[in-house]
Amino acid sequence: MSHIDIRDMSFTYTGKRMILKDINLQIEQGEWVAILGHNGSGKSTLAKTLVGLLEPAQGTVAIAGTIITPETTPAIRKQIGIVFQNPDNQFVGVTVRDDIAFGMENLCVSREEMLERIAFFAKKVGMEKYLDKEPASLSGGQKQRVAIAGILAMQTGIMIFDEATSMLDPYAREDLMKYIRQLHQEGLTIIMITHEIEEALLADRLVIMKEGKIFADGRKEELLKQPEVFAQSALVMPLALQMAMQLDDEATFGEVKAFLWESTFAK
Amino acid sequence: MGIHFREVSFHYPQNQLTFYQAIADITLQIAKQDEFICLIGRTGSGKSTLAQHMNALLLPTEGSVEIFGSLITNKRDKKINYNLLRKHVGLVFQFPEYQLFEETVEKDIMFGPLNFHVPPEQAKQIASETIKLVGLDETYLKRNPFNLSGGEKKRVSIAGILAFDPDILVLDEPTSGLDPQGKIQMMELFKAIQAKTGKSIIIITHDMDLVYEHASRVIVLHDGSLIYDESPEVLFRRGDLEQFHLQYPNTIKVLSALRDRFGLDLDIYQKNLPDALLAIKKAVAR
Amino acid sequence: MKNIVLGQYLPGQGFFYRMDPRTKIIGVIALMVAIFLLETIPQLLIALAIGVVCMLLGRLSIKRIAKGMRPLFILLIFTFFFQILFNKEGSILLQETLTISLASIGAIIALTILWRLLAKLRRFRFLLLLGYLAGVYFSLAYLAYGYTFASFVFTVYERGVEMSVFVVIRLLVIITLSTILTLTTKPTDLTQGLESLMRPLKVIGIRSDEFALIISISLRYIPTILDEANKIMAAQASRGADFLQGRLKDKIRQIISLLVPMFIIAFKRSEDLADAMETRNFIPGMKRTRISELAFGKTDILATLFIVSSLAASIVLRVL
Numbered sequence: 045m046s047h048i049d050i051r052d053m054s055f056t057y058t059g060k061r062m063i064l065k066d067i068n069l070q071i072e073q074g075e076w077v078a079i080l081g082h083n084g085s086g087k088s089t090l091a092k093t094l095v096g097l098l099e100p101a102q103g104t105v106a107i108a109g110t111i112i113t114p115e116t117t118p119a120i121r122k123q124i125g126i127v128f129q130n131p132d133n134q135f136v137g138v139t140v141r142d143d144i145a146f147g148m149e150n151l152c153v154s155r156e157e158m159l160e161r162i163a164f165f166a167k168k169v170g171m172e173k174y175l176d177k178e179p180a181s182l183s184g185g186q187k188q189r190v191a192i193a194g195i196l197a198m199q200t201g202i203m204i205f206d207e208a209t210s211m212l213d214p215y216a217r218e219d220l221m222k223y224i225r226q227l228h229q230e231g232l233t234i235i236m237i238t239h240e241i242e243e244a245l246l247a248d249r250l251v252i253m254k255e256g257k258i259f260a261d262g263r264k265e266e267l268l269k270q271p272e273v274f275a276q277s278a279l280v281m282p283l284a285l286q287m288a289m290q291l292d293d294e295a296t297f298g299e300v301k302a303f304l305w306e307s308t309f310a311k
Numbered sequence: 312m313g314i315h316f317r318e319v320s321f322h323y324p325q326n327q328l329t330f331y332q333a334i335a336d337i338t339l340q341i342a343k344q345d346e347f348i349c350l351i352g353r354t355g356s357g358k359s360t361l362a363q364h365m366n367a368l369l370l371p372t373e374g375s376v377e378i379f380g381s382l383i384t385n386k387r388d389k390k391i392n393y394n395l396l397r398k399h400v401g402l403v404f405q406f407p408e409y410q411l412f413e414e415t416v417e418k419d420i421m422f423g424p425l426n427f428h429v430p431p432e433q434a435k436q437i438a439s440e441t442i443k444l445v446g447l448d449e450t451y452l453k454r455n456p457f458n459l460s461g462g463e464k465k466r467v468s469i470a471g472i473l474a475f476d477p478d479i480l481v482l483d484e485p486t487s488g489l490d491p492q493g494k495i496q497m498m499e500l501f502k503a504i505q506a507k508t509g510k511s512i513i514i515i516t517h518d519m520d521l522v523y524e525h526a527s528r529v530i531v532l533h534d535g536s537l538i539y540d541e542s543p544e545v546l547f548r549r550g551d552l553e554q555f556h557l558q559y560p561n562t563i564k565v566l567s568a569l570r571d572r573f574g575l576d577l578d579i580y581q582k583n584l585p586d587a588l589l590a591i592k593k594a595v596a597r
Numbered sequence: 598m599k600n601i602v603l604g605q606y607l608p609g610q611g612f613f614y615r616m617d618p619r620t621k622i623i624g625v626i627a628l629m630v631a632i633f634l635l636e637t638i639p640q641l642l643i644a645l646a647i648g649v650v651c652m653l654l655g656r657l658s659i660k661r662i663a664k665g666m667r668p669l670f671i672l673l674i675f676t677f678f679f680q681i682l683f684n685k686e687g688s689i690l691l692q693e694t695l696t697i698s699l700a701s702i703g704a705i706i707a708l709t710i711l712w713r714l715l716a717k718l719r720r721f722r723f724l725l726l727l728g729y730l731a732g733v734y735f736s737l738a739y740l741a742y743g744y745t746f747a748s749f750v751f752t753v754y755e756r757g758v759e760m761s762v763f764v765v766i767r768l769l770v771i772i773t774l775s776t777i778l779t780l781t782t783k784p785t786d787l788t789q790g791l792e793s794l795m796r797p798l799k800v801i802g803i804r805s806d807e808f809a810l811i812i813s814i815s816l817r818y819i820p821t822i823l824d825e826a827n828k829i830m831a832a833q834a835s836r837g838a839d840f841l842q843g844r845l846k847d848k849i850r851q852i853i854s855l856l857v858p859m860f861i862i863a864f865k866r867s868e869d870l871a872d873a874m875e876t877r878n879f880i881p882g883m884k885r886t887r888i889s890e891l892a893f894g895k896t897d898i899l900a901t902l903f904i905v906s907s908l909a910a911s912i913v914l915r916v917l
Contacts, residue, residue, distance in 0.1 A: 082490040083461055095876045121878045133869035136877075138785050138817045145888035147877035152886045159888075180820040183354060194877065210488060213354045213517045215556040239490040280491035283561045283584070290588055296595060303572050304565070368831045394839045402835040408865075409825075409832040412857035422854065426837030426847075457861065471836060 046070035047233055048094065048202065053103030055093055063089045065256045067103070073201070076234040078244035078264075081253030082278040087237045090253065091206045094235070095126050107202070122151065125195030126204040130211060131187035132179070140166070140182070140190050141175040147198040158197075165193040169223055185216030189223060202233040209243065221246060241282050245308065252277050265309065284308045313343040313511070314365055314400065314479065318374035321360055331369065332357040334535040341365075343379075343478050346511035347501075349522040349543075352532035353556040358515045361532065362481050365513070366400040367393050379478065398427050401477030405484045407456075407468035416442065416459075416467050417452035423475040434474075441470040444507075446500055462493045466500070473504070480504070481513045486521065494518070498525060523547060523560035524582045531555070544580065562587050570594075606783050611656035612896045613781040618790030620897040624904045625778050631911040632770050638759070640914060641766045647907075648773055655781075662776050669772050670723070673765055680761030687756030695734075695751050699743030704736035785889070788812040793891055807881065814870075822863065829858045 048071040055064040064086050071077055081087040092098040093105055096117035105112045107120050125147075128134050137143030141162055148158045166172045169189040179187060188208055195203055205224065209217040225246060228234050238244055250267050252260040254277040260267055267273060271289055274281050281289075288304035291297040322333035334357040341348065350358050363369040364376050367383050376383045379399045381391045404410060413419040417438045424434040439449055445466040451459075456467055465485065472480065485501075486494040498521060505512055516522060522529055522543055529546050531539040533555045539546055546552075547563055558564075566579035566587055577594035581587040613621070635641050652659060712729040716722070741748070782790070792809035799805065830840065838851040 082492060092872075097872055097875065118878060118880060121876055126876050128869060128873055130866075130869055132821055133866050134873035135817070136814065136870070136874055138813055142785075142813075142888060146874075146879070149885045149887060150878040150880070150883070152884060155886060155888065155890060158886070162888075178820075179817065180824075191873075198877065213556075214519075214558055215353055241491075278490065278492045284565045286584055287565065287588060287591070290584070291591065297591075300569060300573065300591065300595065303569065307565075307568055363831060366835060368834055394834075394837055394842075397835055397837055402832075404828065404832040404835070408862055409829045409858055410836065410854075412854045412861075422838075422850075423836035426839070426851075475837065 047073040047075075047108060048235075049104075049106040049109075050094075051104050051106075053093065053100045053105060055089060055098060056101050059101075062101075063256050064093070064100075067258055069251065069258060069261070071233065071235065073233055074228075074231050075249060076228045076236070076247040077249045077251055078236045078238060078247035079251045079253060080239060080241070080244050080277075080279055081259075082239060085253040085277070086256040087253045088206055089256075091126065091204050091235070091237050094204060095124055096120055121200075122198065123200055124202040124204065125198060125200040126206055127188060127191045127195065127208040129207040131184040131191070134191055135179045135187050138178060139175065140171055140177050140179075143179070143190050144194045144197055147194050151198060161197045162193075165196045168196065169193045183216065184212050185219055188212065188216075188220055192223065192227075196227075202235065203227065204235045204237070206237045207239075208236075209238070209240070217243075239279070241280060245282060252279065254278075268308070282308050312379055314341040314379075315377040316340070316364070316374070317377070319364060319371040319376055320373040321364065321369060322372055331360045331363070332535060334360050334364075334532070336374070337361065337537045338374075339530065339537065339540055341479065341513065342511060344509050344511060345505070346513070347505060347525060347527045348511070348513045348530060349526040349528075350513060350515045350530045350532070351517070351519075351522060351557065356532040357535040358532055359483060360535075362402060362483060362513070362515060365479070365481055366397045366402050368397075368402070395427070397477075398475055399477055400479045400481060401472035401475065403469050403472050403480070403482045403485065405487060407464040410468050410471060411456040411464060414455060415452065416454050416456050416470075419456050419467065420452075420470050420474045423471055427475050429475070437474050438470075441474045442467075444473060444504065445470045446496070462489055462497070465489070465497070469500075477510070479511045479513065481515075483515045484517070485514060486516065486518060494521070501525075519547075519558050519560045520562070523562070531557070548580065566590065607661065607780050609656070609781070611654075611781075612900075613655040613657060613777060615894065615896045616781075616900055617891050617893050617897045618782050618786040619793055619891060620893070620900050621778050621782055622787070622790050622794060624900060625774050627904050627908050628774055629771055631908045632767060632774075634911040634915045635767075636915065638763050638766065640911075641763065641770065645766060645770050645773075648770060652773075652777065655777075657777065657780070662773060662780065666769075666772050666776055669768075673768055676768060677761045677765050680764055681753055681757045684757035684760050685752070685754050687754045687759070689752055690755050690758060691751075691753040693738050693751045694741075694748055695737040696741040696748040697737065697746045698741050700740040701736045702746075704740050705733055708732045708736065784816050785813055786891075788816070789889060789891060804882070806885070818866075822859070825862060826855070826859055829855055829862075832858075 048069070050067050050069040053064060053067040054062050056062050067090065079087045079090065089098065093100055094107075096112045099114070107123050110116050110120060112120050135143055136146045144162045144166060145158050148161065153161070162175070163172065166175060169192050171186065171189055171193060174182065174186065182190070192203070209220055212220065221243060224234060224236070234247070236243065236247060244250055245264065247264065250260070250262065250264050251258060252267070252273060259277050260270070260273045268281065268285055271281055284304040285308055288301040291301055294301075316337050316339045319337045320333075320335045321331070322335075323331075332355050350361065352358050360369060364371060365378070367376070367378060370383060370385050370387070372385055378396050381396055382388070383391070387393075411419055413422065417435070420438040420441055421431070421434040424437055425431065429437065439452060442449060442451055447463065447466055447470075451463070451467070456464060459467065469482070469485070482501075486497050489497060501512055501514070502525070504510065514521075514526075526543050529539065529541065529543050530537060531546065538555065539549075547559055552559060560582075562581050562583065563579050566577060566581060569575060569591065570577040570579055575594040576597055578590050581590050632641070632644060635644060649659070652662065708729060712725060715725055779787075788809045792805045795803065795805035795808065833851065833854045834840070838854055840851055840855075843851065
């Protein structure tokens with residue numbers, strides 16, 4: 045059984061237009077999946093159904109063998125955490141410490157245990173020196189790291205990033221990706237919603253959404269060999285691969301092309 | 312004419328609450344016509360503070376800013392109509408949500424012209440012209456701005472500024488949050504507006520590909536100081552950008568990796584894919 | 598620099614900071630009751646003296662407290678004059694005929710100009726105001742030359758002076774008490790203290806922990822919303838909205854142009870926040886543990902002893 049198991053799932057807000065159509069997606073423990081798609085392709089809606097914020101109209105979503113229903117959501121949310129796009133709109137606490145504690149408070153973790161985990165996870169995201177700081181004095185990237193620590197402290201095994209870097213500058217973005225990569229190495233299942241191909245390249249597997257459907261799904265090395273998939277879903281291929289594909293003369297450019305492929309995946 | 316910054320500094324007295332990053336000792340000139348400037352620097356480097364001096368939303372603590380002949384200093388001059396100055400320099404904020412408020416797109420676009428005392432009939436006429444200028448058709452005029460997609464909202468917010476026909480257009484991160492196609496379309500839009508009207512355009516951005524491909528001049532801020540003001544060709548030949556937390560355009564990154572790997576005699580300073588391909592072909596042929 | 602001091606909290610040391618917010622809240626209320634029980638000026642002065650000694654012991658800067666009270670000076674002055682003008686008991690201390698004449702009007706205008714010119718000397722603002730008021734009084738009293746518009750009799754009674762001094766000191770002590778509370782207690786601690794004290798109200802259906810969460814989220818978002826209001830105002834000003842000038846009709850539209858985006862963004866924000874809280878397993882009404890904890894310590898025991906004895910003393914004084 046897959047860690048995340050979505051079967052024949054559809055979603056609609058109004059009952060008329062389907063935002064998500066017949067989604068089938070299985071994700072294994074420890075995978076790093078990037079869900080790509082242009083604005084309005086349904087990728088963020090998909091993320092919301094995974095954490096039980098939206099209820100499918102048809103089909104099921106199951107996390108670790110439990111199908112999400114209103115009754116099971118509290119239990120599901122101990123398994124899966126989500127970092128949203130806007131750093132300011134998910135910072136609940138008055139200080140960094142309070143914010144990391146928020147989820148644990150809801151899980152009724154004892155105070156001693158909370159203090160221990162806060163110290164540990166704040167350090168993990170490099171925020172240990174900021175525990176008494178207020179959100180107004182933090183940068184967007186720091187706020188996102190605090191959000192990550194808050195979810196880590198709840199000890200969920202799956203973490204979703206719903207365009208979590210889109211409001212950050214490139215430097216803060218790279219910094220955040222560094223922490224995400226580390227989490228993946230430690231065994232967390234990572235699902236990243238994004239339209240930045242550079243970010244998606246860090247994942248193992250790409251899921252491309254288009255008009256509410258899964259348009260393509262596969263290992264990145266396989267999918268990136270199909271430029272038509274990207275063109276049809278209004279996405280842009282990494283520049284190095286665009287070059288490699290347009291240098292068609294295999295005899296002359298063979299080595300150059302091999303290097304361009306290699307360097308794209310070397311990250 | 313245009314905008315002239317002379318040794319401009321902006322800061323607050325200590326311990327006072329402030330939402331703006333400080334800037335220090337900035338001197339620069341912006342021409343009224345045909346400039347395509349990118350203003351770059353990491354978050355907190357003072358880009359927005361600088362932009363808000365361009366239409367006198369902020370007054371310099373020290374130094375002066377000359378905006379189309381009016382000299383702006385830290386003292387409010389009763390002879391200057393600060394409000395009318397803003398008609399010269401149109402500032403589009405990053406989030407369209409900051410400005411959209413009317414129940415139809417048409418009324419929202421008319422808000423600016425009406426504030427600058429354009430008669431209602433004429434403002435209506437202007438609205439239907441500007442909506443086309445930003446690449447949307449007239450059916451949008453009667454729509455509710457809050458029901459539009461992110462990209463459409465951005466376009467309407469830009470139309471809301473273009474409607475009062477500013478001489479210079481300043482845009483704060485106009486491509487952020489857009490998907491790749493949306494970004495390309497947005498940049499095409501600015502190019503078209505400039506080709507049609509000759510207005511100077513200033514764009515605040517973090518996207519170095521965009522800077523390299525489109526800018527004719529780049530202003531770089533770091534910790535509130537102006538460190539570079541030059542063409543992108545000169546800027547990206549510098550080796551020290553990373554220490555200011557700035558990146559290089561993708562073409563340069565990929566080509567320089569190629570050059571170093573194969574020891575090619577390759578001109579890595581190419582602005583777009585076709586040029587880069589030509590350069591590779593040339594280098595491999597050698 | 599981006600820190601905004603919420604309320605008046607000023608970080609510092611000393612025993613006021615170590616006290617449990619609950620002790621402080623109850624203490625302030627109890628001491629206010631005690632102050633209201635006192636009946637004579639000497640009693641009040643003793644209370645004020647004790648208060649000052651406590652502040653010194655707690656290493657609070659009296660200057661800082663006086664600064665915090667500044668907005669309330671107007672209230673004090675108003676109370677003072679109100680009592681003097683309208684309390685007509687006891688023997689007459691002073692009786693003067695005040696005349697509004699050409700000369701006195703001229704003098705008042707001259708004084709006003711002088712006062713406004715000197716207003717740059719901000720440090721002496723208060724003295725200047727007193728001087729100005731005295732000047733106005735003397736002009737009305739002694740410059741009855743030229744055409745006379747009106748005149749009236751101004752009388753000050755003994756009891757009026759007594760009452761005004763009494764009321765002003767009492768107000769001063771009460772304001773000092775509440776200033777100490779807000780100056781030494783973080784808004785979050787204050788909320789938590791209130792929450793803890795309101796817990797018994799659960800019986801009548803008031804959930805104090807949710808109330809506290811609402812307050813702490815509001816506190817957290819005040820700086821964010823202020824920042825946003827600032828940006829929206831700048832964005833609309835860029836489109837020629839002039840929030841300072843213009844006709845009433847324009848002004849209304851301009852205020853709408855500020856309020857609509859603020860509300861729409863706030864709605865979006867609250868939706869996002871609700872999502873974030875929900876996915877972090879917040880369920881309204883469910884039991885939660887708390888990271889911050891209130892501790893009743895040694896200082897609190899001493900403070901409670903002090904508060905109880907003060908209250909007892911003032912009750913005894915009142916009954917005797």
